[in-house]
Amino acid sequence: AQSVTQLGSHVSVSEGALVLLRCNYSSSVPPYLFWYVQYPNQGLQLLLKYTSAATLVKGINGFEAEFKKSETSFHLTKPSAHMSDAAEYFCAVRPGYSSASKIIFGSGTRLSIRP
Amino acid sequence: DTGVSQDPRHKITKRGQNVTFRCDPISEHNRLYWYRQTLGQGPEFLTYFQNEAQLEKSRLLSDRFSAERPKGSFSTLEIQRTEQGDSAMYLCASSLIAGEGTDTQYFGPGTRLTVL
Numbered sequence: 001a002q003s004v005t006q007l008g009s010h011v012s013v014s015e016g017a018l019v020l021l022r023c024n025y026s027s028s029v030p031p032y033l034f035w036y037v038q039y040p041n042q043g044l045q046l047l048l049k050y051t052s053a054a055t056l057v058k059g060i061n062g063f064e065a066e067f068k069k070s071e072t073s074f075h076l077t078k079p080s081a082h083m084s085d086a087a088e089y090f091c092a093v094r095p096g097y098s099s100a101s102k103i104i105f106g107s108g109t110r111l112s113i114r115p
Numbered sequence: 116d117t118g119v120s121q122d123p124r125h126k127i128t129k130r131g132q133n134v135t136f137r138c139d140p141i142s143e144h145n146r147l148y149w150y151r152q153t154l155g156q157g158p159e160f161l162t163y164f165q166n167e168a169q170l171e172k173s174r175l176l177s178d179r180f181s182a183e184r185p186k187g188s189f190s191t192l193e194i195q196r197t198e199q200g201d202s203a204m205y206l207c208a209s210s211l212i213a214g215e216g217t218d219t220q221y222f223g224p225g226t227r228l229t230v231l
Contacts, residue, residue: 043222090157101171103156
């Protein structure tokens, strides 16, 4: 079975500061891991995904995440926050084999950016 | 590539009424998924299709819920005898299975259902 825990339902950082959103996963098989972003009243947009290739994954809008198997973590970072980064962020997991289907999402972290 | 579209974007209904939502996936995507998202939570899987076959259904999908994808293109999700607990955002996603690690799900804007 797979599960995801996002630490911190709300994170607030100053514009220009480092963004760090934490995600820990549990999976009985090698996982595929994802970060999605959701802006108000919109669907989810894929930021980046890990599919067992490079452990450091670069995504859109300057975000990246590092897969650490020993820590079962997949934290999302961005060196310098922009006001436009304010949104809800979801970490997600699914089994890493092609017959798998559903994605299991965390409960989300709301990112606020202070001017 | 016009993205995943959903209709309607908002639906307000009275308890006990039936509602139907439509999802149009990205052209040529062979998998289509339905998720439900309640306020302050992440999306929860409901069901998915590969072409026209419904391959998995969540325990969340009670007998009042039915989904179809008759020609392997668009899909509909119907809720019969709606209850206030059905109020949520219903999200559709599609993907193309074309090899290991390529199943990226692209989400539509969602249909927000409010049951009064």
